[in-house]
Amino acid sequence: MLSLAARFGWVLIALASALPALADEVQDAAKLLKAGQHKQALDLVNKVLASKPKDAQARFLKGLIYTEQGKSKEAIELFTQLTKDYPELPEPYNNLAVIYASQGQYEKARAALEQSIRTHPSYATAYENLGDVYAKLASQAYDKALQLDSSNAAAKNKLSLVRDLVGRPAAAATTAVAAAPKEPAKPVAVEKPAKPAATAPAGDPNKEILNALNGWAQAWSKKDADTYLDYYAKDFKTPGGEARAEWEKTRRARITAPKSISVSLEQPKVTMSGAERATVTFRQNYRSDVLKSNSRKTLVMVKADGGWKILEEKSG
C-alpha cells in the first residue's frame, strides 16, 4: 500500500505535461506544495482559479493540496468534479481511489480505479493501485470468513499514506517525460529529441543502452530476480523513497510470484543528457498468468561500473 502514496504525486506531473498552456503560477504552486508550503500553494492556486475557474491543472493541484492537508471531503469533491468534466482522464479517478483507500473505503477505490482503467486501458499506475486494492479487499473478505476484526487495519493504512505523501522523494524535479493521457500513442516531447545517429560516438552508447534495456527485460521475463536487480544502479531512487533492501524484497516477490512473465518493449527512444546519462522512454508490454498490462515507462539510466544502470524508473 505504500506505493499508492508514491504514485500519487507522479500523477500531477503526468497531467501537467498533458495539458497545454501550463500556467507559471500553477507550476509555482506545485513547487510550493512539494516544499510543504500548503497554504501558500493554495493561495496561489486560488488566484489562478479566480481568473480561470475551469482550469483543469489548477483544480487538480488544488485537489492534491487538499489531500495533503487531510481535507479528504473537499479533495474528493474536486476530483469527482474533474472526472465529470474530463471523463477521459484516468488521473482524477486514480487519485479519488487513493483517498478512498486511505479512508478504508476499498470498494469505492476499486470502482474508481476500474473506471480509470476503462477510460485508459494502458494506465499502469491505476493497474498497480488496483492490484493493491484487490489485495486489501481480499484481506477484508478473509477477515469476514474467519470472523476477524479488520477495523484497525484501515486506520493504520491512512496514517502511513499521509506520511509517505509528505516524505515523497523529488519526482517532480525530473523532466516532464510522462505520457500524455489523451494521446497515449504519442510520447510527449522530451527536452532534447533523440538523434541516435548524430549522438552516437565511437562506443555507440545508444546501442549499449538498448542492449542493457533488452537484458533487463529478458531477466524479468525469465523471472531471474538477481540479474534483473543487477540492472539497477547502486544509488537507484526507489519509487516510494523506501530503503533499497525493502524495495528489492518487494520486486523479488513480484517477479517470482507469477508462474510466467513476458515483458517486451516497443518504440524505445533514447535521449542522451551528456555522455553518461540518458532518458529512455518506451511502451512496456507486460504479461503474466495473472495480469496483462501495456504501459508507458521512462527510465533514467546512468553509466556505472562499465555498464548502463537504471537510476530512476517511472510508469504512467
Place this chain on the structure above:
Amino acid sequence: MRFWFFLTLLCATLALGGTPTPEDRLSQVFESIEANRLDEAMQRVDALIRDYPNFRLAHLVRGDLLLARSRPLQTFGNVVKTVPNEKIDGLREEALARLRALRQRPGDDRLPRYVLQLHPEQKHVLVVDAKRSRLYVFANSQGTPRLIADYYVTLGKNGIEKTREGDQKTPVGVYHVTANLPRKKLIDFYGVGAYPINYPNEWDRRQGRDGHGIWLHGVPSDVYARPPRASDGCIVLSNPDLESVGRHVQVGLTPVIIADEVEWSDAQSIAAERASLAAALEQWRTDWESRDAERYLAHYSSRFASREGQNFDAWAAHKRKVNSGKRWIKLGLGRVAMFRYPRERDFVVVTFDQNYRSDSLSNVMRKRQYWVKEGASWKILYEGAG
C-alpha cells in the same frame, strides 16, 4: 385425476429443482471458476453474500477471487495474514464436503441399505452420512424411501461412535426424534430449533455407552454454517436447512439413522432382506401362538437379555412357566418398521404394534426387538417396549 397428477409432479419438480440453495449457488461459483469465467464467479459470489451475509465460506471464496486479481494464489483460502490454521481448515473442509456431496449425490435407484421397511405413518426417514457430512431426507413412498433433499451437517469435534459423556462424538446407530424444542425455548446458540434423539438407546446402554443430549439443531444467528467437525456430538444444520428438515419431522416417529458412511443398495436386495426378516418375524408370531415354549424360545439368541437385565436362562424359565398356563394365545402385529443397524453385522431393529390376547390376559403395546443373524437364521437379541 390428471390434474392432480400433474400438480403433484409440478410440486415435486419445484422441491427438487426450484430455487437454488445457497450451497447450489456456491457450487455455481465454483463452476464459473472452473470455466475460467472469473467475473461471473465474482458476480455470483457477491450476490450470494448479499443474500447470506453470514456465509463465511462465501467470503473466503470472494477473498480468493479478489486476491487472484492481485497475485497468483498458492492455495484455496489463500489468507495472507497469520491466522491459526484450523480456522481456515474448517472452511476448506466445509467447501470440500459441500462440493463432494453435490457431485456425488446418489442416483435415483440407490437406496440406503438400512431402511428395510417403513411403517405407513412414518412419512420420512433421516439418514446421516458422517464421512460426507451429509443428512439425507427420504420420503416414505408407499413403503419405499425416495430421496427428496440432502443437507450439509456439522458433527462432533472428535468424530463419531460416541461412547462416553463429554467425548464430543456423534453416536452411530438407529434413533428417532423424541421432541421438538422451539426457538423461544432455546438460547441463540441452537438457532431456530432443536430435535432431540433417543441416544443412548437400549443397544447403546447394553454396550455401556453413556452421555445424553444428542440433538439435531440450528446455528447461532451470526453464522450461516459451522465447520464439518465442530459440535459436541450434535447434528448441526444451517437455520434454513433445519427449518426444511423440521417440516418433515414427526416426534416419536421419524427415524434418524446415523452411519459412518452410508451403504447404498438397490430395491431388489433390500426387498430380499425385508422378506427374510418378515418371514422370521411371522414364524416367531405363530410359534408364540402355538404355546409350544421351546419352538417360541428357539427364536431367541443365547446372548439375549431383556430390558430388565434378565439373561436368557432366567427369562426362558419365566416364559416357559407363563406360556404353559395358557389355553389359547392370539397375536396380531401391525405398523411394522425394520431398520438395519449401521456398522453392526446383520443387525436389525424391528418395531411393531403388538396386540396380545389370551384366555387370561389382553395387552396392546409398541414393541422393539433387535434381531441378529446367527448362522443362517435370525435370532432375537433384545426385546422391550419401544
